[in-house]
Amino acid sequence: MVKHAFEPGNHWAQVRTISLRTAPQGRRELGSSVQQGPPGHPARLQPTGARASGAISKEGGRRPPSLLVGARIAAWEAVSPRCAGVGAAGAGGAGQRTRLSSAGVCGAAGDTHPPVGGSGSDAHRENGAVRESCSCFSDWAAAIRVAALDCAEEENHEVCRAYDIHFYPTFRYFKAFTKDFTTGENFKGPDRELQTVRRTMIDFLQNHTDGLRPPACPPLEPVRPSDVLSLLDRRDGRYVAILFENNSSYVGREVILDLLPYENVVVKRVLDADKGFLERLGVSSLPSCYLVYPNGSHGFIHVGKPLRSFFSSYLKSLPDVRKKLLSLPEKPNKAENPEIVVWKEFDRSRLYTADLESGLHYLLRVELAAHKSLAGAELRTLKDFVTVLAKLFPGRAPVRKLLETLQEWLASLPLDRVPYDAVLDLANNRMRISGIFLINHVKWVGCQGSHPELRGYSCALWELFHMLTVQAGTRPGALDGTGFEGDPQAVLQAIRRYVRTFFGCKECARHFEEMAEESLGSVTTADQAILWLWKKHNLVNDRLAGHPSEDPKFPKVPWPTPDLCPACHEEVQGLHRWNEGQVLLFLKQHYSPDNLVDMFAEDQGDAGDGGGEQGRGRAAPDQPRRDQRAESARPPSALPPRPRLSSGSPLGPDGRLQSSGGAAGRGEVEAAVPFLGTGFSSLDMSLCVMLYVASSLFLMVMCFFFRVRSRRWKVRHPRPAV
Numbered sequence: 001m002v003k004h005a006f007e008p009g010n011h012w013a014q015v016r017t018i019s020l021r022t023a024p025q026g027r028r029e030l031g032s033s034v035q036q037g038p039p040g041h042p043a044r045l046q047p048t049g050a051r052a053s054g055a056i057s058k059e060g061g062r063r064p065p066s067l068l069v070g071a072r073i074a075a076w077e078a079v080s081p082r083c084a085g086v087g088a089a090g091a092g093g094a095g096q097r098t099r100l101s102s103a104g105v106c107g108a109a110g111d112t113h114p115p116v117g118g119s120g121s122d123a124h125r126e127n128g129a130v131r132e133s134c135s136c137f138s139d140w141a142a143a144i145r146v147a148a149l150d151c152a153e154e155e156n157h158e159v160c161r162a163y164d165i166h167f168y169p170t171f172r173y174f175k176a177f178t179k180d181f182t183t184g185e186n187f188k189g190p191d192r193e194l195q196t197v198r199r200t201m202i203d204f205l206q207n208h209t210d211g212l213r214p215p216a217c218p219p220l221e222p223v224r225p226s227d228v229l230s231l232l233d234r235r236d237g238r239y240v241a242i243l244f245e246n247n248s249s250y251v252g253r254e255v256i257l258d259l260l261p262y263e264n265v266v267v268k269r270v271l272d273a274d275k276g277f278l279e280r281l282g283v284s285s286l287p288s289c290y291l292v293y294p295n296g297s298h299g300f301i302h303v304g305k306p307l308r309s310f311f312s313s314y315l316k317s318l319p320d321v322r323k324k325l326l327s328l329p330e331k332p333n334k335a336e337n338p339e340i341v342v343w344k345e346f347d348r349s350r351l352y353t354a355d356l357e358s359g360l361h362y363l364l365r366v367e368l369a370a371h372k373s374l375a376g377a378e379l380r381t382l383k384d385f386v387t388v389l390a391k392l393f394p395g396r397a398p399v400r401k402l403l404e405t406l407q408e409w410l411a412s413l414p415l416d417r418v419p420y421d422a423v424l425d426l427a428n429n430r431m432r433i434s435g436i437f438l439i440n441h442v443k444w445v446g447c448q449g450s451h452p453e454l455r456g457y458s459c460a461l462w463e464l465f466h467m468l469t470v471q472a473g474t475r476p477g478a479l480d481g482t483g484f485e486g487d488p489q490a491v492l493q494a495i496r497r498y499v500r501t502f503f504g505c506k507e508c509a510r511h512f513e514e515m516a517e518e519s520l521g522s523v524t525t526a527d528q529a530i531l532w533l534w535k536k537h538n539l540v541n542d543r544l545a546g547h548p549s550e551d552p553k554f555p556k557v558p559w560p561t562p563d564l565c566p567a568c569h570e571e572v573q574g575l576h577r578w579n580e581g582q583v584l585l586f587l588k589q590h591y592s593p594d595n596l597v598d599m600f601a602e603d604q605g606d607a608g609d610g611g612g613e614q615g616r617g618r619a620a621p622d623q624p625r626r627d628q629r630a631e632s633a634r635p636p637s638a639l640p641p642r643p644r645l646s647s648g649s650p651l652g653p654d655g656r657l658q659s660s661g662g663a664a665g666r667g668e669v670e671a672a673v674p675f676l677g678t679g680f681s682s683l684d685m686s687l688c689v690m691l692y693v694a695s696s697l698f699l700m701v702m703c704f705f706f707r708v709r710s711r712r713w714k715v716r717h718p719r720p721a722v
């Protein structure tokens with residue numbers, strides 16, 4: 001996992017971008033793409049040992065100024081494919097190093113790449129894509145390394161929770177030589193443009209005290225004008241590049257770091273404080289670069305634009321300037337692409353149980369897991385959302401039962417703070433013992449993307465939301481007794497608060513909140529709620545059309561398309577118009593339980609209700625399911641592998657939280673292990689042992705008591721000898 005590359009004590013500084021995928025799948029959810037969010041967000045960067053994937057929100061895509069680094073780990077390719085080339089081709093054999101060290105923060109606003117064939121074109125040709133486009137910071141790796149971690153990947157959950165990552169992208173900076181565990185320093189820049197990130201990295205490097213500065217990091221401070229003269233006289237067979245710039249410029253420091261892995265060249269920077277000196281040297285504009293050649297000749301160099309990438313490219317392409325072989329730590333020997341996902345053919349006019357259950361799994365075990373404990377408004381939001389889910393989710397019986405139990409448990413909690421592990425424990429252990437469980441991995445069918453970081457969770461979340469509004473509209477009494485009855489906005493408001501509070505994609509949440517603030521208040525009936533969500537979803541589709549997170553196989557077009565619902569589309573005087581009455585009918589049919597297909601769901605290893613039968617009608621949550629008993633009776637061996645269990649469980653035998661201990665978070669609930677594969681937590685086992693010991697003691701005491709009594713009796717009533 002991440003530890004490998006970032007173990008305390010490393011002699012380089014580190015920056016990690018961590019994202020939650022939900023990206024909108026920014027890991028496939030906009031997530032760990034240099035990391036981000038839900039799958040469904042493009043670009044993939046191979047992180048340090050931990051799994052990275054994810055999607056970047058559209059907003060987080062390639063467009064400055066709102067360039068989102070690492071919106072999901074994948075920013076590397078999504079942000080600038082040319083940088084991916086830099087990493088992969090990375091100067092012979094450097095591919096691994098590049099993957100480990102570069103998060104692909106590149107191509108910042110205003111950082112134009114020099115054209116191949118421009119200055120230094122020979123070298124560009126010579127070295128291919130590697131040199132041509134390097135505005136990334138893979139070259140900085142000896143001084144500061146970058147890793148991306150996709151918090152949407154289940155195997156990264158522990159790390160993401162330990163580092164307290166809630167949203168993506170999150171940037172954390174780790175100083176060199178750090179000995180003890182630290183969650184790092186947060187990114188403090190005013191925005192997340194790549195250029196800002198680079199500058200923050202430089203500031204961070206300069207903040208190291210002298211003794212703790214990464215040894216490979218060259219001096220970044222400017223040299224004094226008086227030292228420049230000695231540089232001009234220098235003849236040690238190397239080039240000396242002197243960058244003149246003003247105090248606020250980062251160009252000099254960026255070029256110094258860009259040339260870090262190159263030999264036969266030294267880069268220095270000089271500030272413009274002594275104007276007279278600059279005039280004497282003939283410096284007419286800033287920044288500009290003066291070059292001292294190995295033979296002692298010197299003069300200004302002329303590049304197309306006075307930008308970092310132009311200067312760096314020019315210097316790298318000088319004769320005899322070559323890349324050094326750096327020894328960086330080995331990457332853990334892990335298969336590159338452990339899983340090859342086979343495409344599943346599916347029907348776009350149907351909904352798939354596998355998607356909804358995968359979405360719920362992700363929501364409960366990944367998205368919520370970003371919160372160590374839940375309290376106050378967060379807890380209320382969760383309770384309301386789970387209430388809506390429990391009453392309206394139209395899926396299979398075990399999952400509905402799980403949601404109902406979770407809702408009852410949350411409603412009965414006497415505490416105002418719940419450690420997340422208690423929720424997890426309920427979902428994983430308590431339920432499982434009763435044969436009620438939810439798959440513990442994702443398997444997308446209708447939500448699968450043509451690339452692993454596309455679609456996924458955010459798609460399933462939309463489907464879930466639509467199903468909830470449609471269920472509320474078609475089963476008016478479903479929310480009776482919850483406090484939401486009679487409120488046509490109740491479901492939308494619960495969704496809105498969930499998105500605002502928990503959805504890992506912050507940008508998505510912000511947009512959604514804007515739409516809700518603008519018009520959700522005008523919803524006065526359940527049907528209007530269904531249509532409101534449909535319209536807003538289409539607005540999002542429209543906004544995202546053509547963005548990097550759009551799956552080319554699933555273009556963002558107004559939905560439903562004419563082939564799905566011809567009656568929904570009309571033309572009035574040559575202009576397209578929706579027939580909203582028909583749209584409403586279509587939505588009620590499309591998002592009805594009868595349109596749910598179990599195909600692929602039984603592969604998820606859960607207690608499917610005989611899944612695999614396509615298109616079987618669904619019972620509404622309040623209707624009994626014929627096969628519920630059969631599911632409960634499923635033998636433990638048929639259960640899917642259990643995720644981490646909680647020992648020290650805060651749940652009492654009745655499923656209630658026994659004590660919060662006053663403290664939030666993981667410390668309250670110890671990690672647990674499964675015993676004998678039977679579904680018992682360590683708490684269960686401890687209780688068994690205690691009961692066993694108590695019974696043994698009781699039997700021994702009774703035995704002793706009767707023995708003493710019988711002796712006394714014998715003494716009092718001695719038998720006459722025969």
Ligand SMILES: Cc1cc2nc3c(=O)[nH]c(=O)nc-3n(C[C@H](O)[C@H](O)[C@H](O)COP(=O)(O)OP(=O)(O)OC[C@H]3O[C@@H](n4cnc5c(N)ncnc54)[C@H](O)[C@@H]3O)c2cc1C
Nearest residue numbers: 024040057058455458459461462508511534537538554559
């Ligand atoms: C609340 C929310 C807000 C989001 N905001 C952003 C954002 O700001 N930026 C960003 O990059 N990503 C955002 N996303 C993610 C984005 O909307 C998509 O989910 C993602 O790009 C994956 O798209 P997709 O092709 O799977 O289809 P999705 O848009 O996810 O749709 C899933 C399925 O719903 C159906 N559908 C499509 N349109 C409609 C509709 N109008 N009404 C009913 N059903 C429909 C289709 O069957 C489709 O396959 C958001 C996601 C959510 C849940």
